[in-house]
Amino acid sequence: MSETKAVPVGDARWAHPTKAQGPNEMESQWKEISESPEFKGLMSAKAKFLIPAILFSFAYYFMLPISVGYFPQIMNKKIIGPINLAYLFALSQFFVAWAVAFVYAHVAGNHFDVTVDAIKAKYRGRSAR
Amino acid sequence: MKLITYGLFGLIVAITLGITYWAARRTNSTSEFYAAGGNLNGVQNGFAIAGDYMSAASFLGIAGLIALNGYDGFLYSVGWLVAYISVLLIVAEPLRNSGKYTMADVLAYRLKPKPVRTAAALSTLTISTVYLIAQMVGAGSLIQLLMGIPYEWAIIIVGTMMVLYVAFGGMLATTWVQIVKAGLLMTGATMMGIMVMWKFNFNVVDFFQVISNKYGQDFLEPGKLYKNPIETISLGLALVLGTAGMPHILMRFYTVPTAKVARQSVIWAMVLIGAFYILTTFLGFGAAAFMTPEFIKSFDKGGNMAAPLLAQFLGGGAGTVGGEAMLSFIVAVAFATILAVVAGLTLAASSAFAHDFYVNVLKGGRVDEASQLKVARMATFGVGAAAIALGLLSKGQNVAHLVALAFAVASAANVPVVVFSVFWKKFNTAGAVTGIIVGLVSSIGLVAVSPNYFPPEQALFPLKNPGIVSIPLGFLAAYVGALLFPDKEAESKFDELYVRANTGIGAEN
Numbered sequence: 001m002s003e004t005k006a007v008p009v010g011d012a013r014w015a016h017p018t019k020a021q022g023p024n025e026m027e028s029q030w031k032e033i034s035e036s037p038e039f040k041g042l043m044s045a046k047a048k049f050l051i052p053a054i055l056f057s058f059a060y061y062f063m064l065p066i067s068v069g070y071f072p073q074i075m076n077k078k079i080i081g082p083i084n085l086a087y088l089f090a091l092s093q094f095f096v097a098w099a100v101a102f103v104y105a106h107v108a109g110n111h112f113d114v115t116v117d118a119i120k121a122k123y124r125g126r127s128a129r
Numbered sequence: 130m131k132l133i134t135y136g137l138f139g140l141i142v143a144i145t146l147g148i149t150y151w152a153a154r155r156t157n158s159t160s161e162f163y164a165a166g167g168n169l170n171g172v173q174n175g176f177a178i179a180g181d182y183m184s185a186a187s188f189l190g191i192a193g194l195i196a197l198n199g200y201d202g203f204l205y206s207v208g209w210l211v212a213y214i215s216v217l218l219i220v221a222e223p224l225r226n227s228g229k230y231t232m233a234d235v236l237a238y239r240l241k242p243k244p245v246r247t248a249a250a251l252s253t254l255t256i257s258t259v260y261l262i263a264q265m266v267g268a269g270s271l272i273q274l275l276m277g278i279p280y281e282w283a284i285i286i287v288g289t290m291m292v293l294y295v296a297f298g299g300m301l302a303t304t305w306v307q308i309v310k311a312g313l314l315m316t317g318a319t320m321m322g323i324m325v326m327w328k329f330n331f332n333v334v335d336f337f338q339v340i341s342n343k344y345g346q347d348f349l350e351p352g353k354l355y356k357n358p359i360e361t362i363s364l365g366l367a368l369v370l371g372t373a374g375m376p377h378i379l380m381r382f383y384t385v386p387t388a389k390v391a392r393q394s395v396i397w398a399m400v401l402i403g404a405f406y407i408l409t410t411f412l413g414f415g416a417a418a419f420m421t422p423e424f425i426k427s428f429d430k431g432g433n434m435a436a437p438l439l440a441q442f443l444g445g446g447a448g449t450v451g452g453e454a455m456l457s458f459i460v461a462v463a464f465a466t467i468l469a470v471v472a473g474l475t476l477a478a479s480s481a482f483a484h485d486f487y488v489n490v491l492k493g494g495r496v497d498e499a500s501q502l503k504v505a506r507m508a509t510f511g512v513g514a515a516a517i518a519l520g521l522l523s524k525g526q527n528v529a530h531l532v533a534l535a536f537a538v539a540s541a542a543n544v545p546v547v548v549f550s551v552f553w554k555k556f557n558t559a560g561a562v563t564g565i566i567v568g569l570v571s572s573i574g575l576v577a578v579s580p581n582y583f584p585p586e587q588a589l590f591p592l593k594n595p596g597i598v599s600i601p602l603g604f605l606a607a608y609v610g611a612l613l614f615p616d617k618e619a620e621s622k623f624d625e626l627y628v629r630a631n632t633g634i635g636a637e638n
Binding site: 026027030031033034039042043046050053054057058061062064065066068069070072075076078080081082083084086087090091093094097098100101102104105108109113116119120123 | 200203204207208210211213214215217218219333334337338340341346349350351352355357358359361362365369389392393395396399400403406407621622624625627628629631632633634
């Protein structure tokens with residue numbers, strides 16, 4: 001994988017990519033990318049995934065302190081032997097967080113990264129970089 | 130017992146100093162010092178994040194909380210994993226793509242560097258110092274408890290070790306100390322978890338039935354520790370958002386070459402951290418099943434000895450070779466755990482001072498590479514000396530609330546400005562400075578007048594955890610500050626940061 005290759009040590013990694021160009025030229029290039037349909041598509045695809053994923057994860061997490069705090073009688077209901085709903089709900093938090101993380105890694109790897117690579121290929125070819 | 134314990138203690142000291150020696154020879158530039166050269170892989174960084182994050186307070190503290198309070202201890206542990214959802218989905222990749230060594234690099238990208246770096250250095254130093262004091266005091270009392278080394282000596286030993294790792298081996302040594310620690314901690318927890326369940330033929334229902342019969346079903350029900358749901362929610366907010374603003378965690382994303390590797394490392398960290406907290410349940414409830422609370426408390430009121438005593442029991446009991454060997458092993462794991470976390474914090478605090486404040490604010494970035502490295506190392510000695518002094522001064526103080534305070538400041542001061550900086554075009558310097566200051570001051574101020582320091586009826590602020598108030602305040606201040614003082618220049622550079630943060634263009638060579 002070429003991406004995981006070592007990067008040069010020092011400031012090169014953070015150096016301005018278009019240092020050689022004039023300030024207006026480089027500004028317009030960033031603007032061009034940011035207004036390109038590919039980049040806009042990437043950002044809307046990311047927003048469509050990330051915003052619901054974050055809201056769902058937070059909602060699911062805060063349901064736990066809310067339900068054990070305000071509805072203990074429901075949460076104390078035994079489900080399997082002495083194991084109650086409160087325990088299973090808390091345990092499920094781990095699996096839900098893992099699931100969200102794995103789904104994100106899958107979507108990002110198969111979709112977002114592909115779009116990013118396409119954007120990079122397109123603009124790398126056209127800039128002086 | 131003493132002999133095995135000291136032998137393992139010496140072994141950990143030797144291994145970590147060996148790592149430091151190896152790393153020191155490979156640390157000749159600031160990029161190597163702050164970011165291990167930026168070429169770790171996802172597994173390495175994932176283990177290191179886990180090692181950076183899971184403190185002795187998690188290992189011994191949560192096992193003790195569960196052993197003494199049952200369900201509520203488990204409830205507390207959940208937020209520590211969910212926190213990584215915010216790290217994964219919001220900050221890890223943009224940070225990797227747009228920063229260099231510290232969180233402030235991201236802010237300075239399009240905002241005025243001096244004011245935002247000063248503000249960010251202030252919040253970073255506050256968070257790292259507060260968290261470091263909590264860890265140092267915990268380390269001092271734990272090492273005293275576990276190994277019989279006096280508190281003062283324990284602080285000095287831990288402080289010296291962390292300074293050696295960081296000053297000489299930089300991020301590379303810190304990383305490998307954290308990787309070794311994460312491996313040891315996972316091994317120890319898995320071993321004990323399996324041994325506990327072995328005693329119940331791996332029947333989880335039987336396991337909980339024994340506990341229910343011994344303590345009553347209410348031990349498995351919520352409410353023993355957390356009586357006020359608002360308090361639990363406030364703590365949860367600080368945990369799940371604050372981790373994404375913890376400087377020692379954020380720093381770790383600069384050690385990998387691409388956003389994709391940053392993502393993979395969070396996934397690895399989440400697998401390890403989640404597995405660890407689930408195992409901790411079995412250690413905590415296991416300690417409750419095999420021992421009495423009175424017995425556990427007779428060693429330490431807070432229950433910190435629950436896991437080590439459980440190890441001794443599982444190995445065959447006090448006085449047996451197996452029992453003492455297991456106890457010594459878990460004590461050694463706890464020692465390694467302490468060292469890895471304080472090293473990460475020391476590096477974060479040193480970088481905020483050296484890279485953000487000294488090099489980029491005081492000297493305006495005009496410092497050559499060799500001097501930058503020298504300043505970074507000197508800052509490490511300074512942070513170490515301060516941490517040792519504060520650790521000695523805080524002897525006997527109750528510092529548990531400092532952990533929650535560190536997360537509250539991270540979530541109220543750092544998270545809003547990082548998020549706005551990367552995702553909101555109209556955000557600017559004024560917004561960043563007001564956001565950081567308000568988030569920082571409100572978190573500290575509310576804790577200062579909270580029941581942590583006053584009897585509940587006299588406290589001006591009723592909650593021990595300020596997050597539920599200070600986090601919205603931090604976001605609001607950053608938002609209002611930005612709207613009140615519009616800045617065309619910051620807006621004009623937004624496209625560049627926005628594209629770079631989301632694609633990595635310009636960040637990777």
